[in-house]
Amino acid sequence: MENRVTLQEWFDRVDSEKSGSITAVQLKAALAVGNLQFPLSVVHQMIRMYDFDRNGTMSFQEFVALNNFLLKVATYLLLLVLNHSTFYTSSYQFTSHHMFVRLPQLSSFVLLTHVVPYLQVQHAFSDLERGRGFLVPDDVFEALVKIGFKLDSPAFYTVCESFDQSKNGRFRLDDFISICIFLQSARNLFNSFDTAKQGRVTLDLNQFVYCSKYTLNCLI
Template structure:
């Protein structure tokens, strides 16, 4: 309960206008204060993942859901980084498994290559969070088409275009 009070105080400081919602730029600035430097596109995806009322901003309740996700991701990162401040690609694979994401090698290495800014196989926390947000968003989009829950989908052209357009925002 004490954590909720701290989070509420933090949220209210970020919501300087007192609207009850925070925007992507406000969330981006607030995360940067905590040394989590994300491009605006990633912050916007964070909001989309938990924007239950689809208004483009984040309410306190939506923020709590995002915070729970980020805490889980950070805990897994911390359990594997061994004081180095980064994860090796093998560690990233293990971390994703711990978070419930199972990717085959081509998908895994393509995702890592997209988010490993230094291209040295050393993934920092912000990069790892970005990977997790991408994979979770992809899972959410895939699940919306996998109505039989068999892990396979068939898309017509319009659905493919929709997915491709959505992927631009993942």
């Protein structure tokens, strides 16, 4: 309940017009305050991913769904950090409201609250990139597997090429989150056609055109 109240307060601040929903422009500006610089196309995709009523804006309930997805990303990034740490000896534990993790370079517990997970993602990313300021493809692949996106090599490198804005094989935090948003959106779209849950679909030309347009909108 405490977490939901805090989320509502954050949402209300972003919803400056008190309309009960926020636009992509408002969400982009709010994320920028937290030093997360996303192209507007990616922010639009964040909204589309959980736009249950298809009105192009994000209600509070839809915002909670996005928040939960980013929390999942943050959680698995942290687990990846712990797996990479050769000095890590303490265990981590989850409670209903907080996640406590002892990181090797800190002498006390770091408290990461289940409030707005953008900062959690930032903290986890910072520890994973080990002072470089970016992830390399191997890091990205391992993180995606942890999150639940198991891609073969051609699919993975196609995604990397699409979101590697500088074309140097280095992925910043916003690049990585953009990849996660794209893959989750692609999974949602695939699942909408895979009604039999067989892991494969057959598309006619109209459906293929729709999917192509949808996925192109996900790309930067």
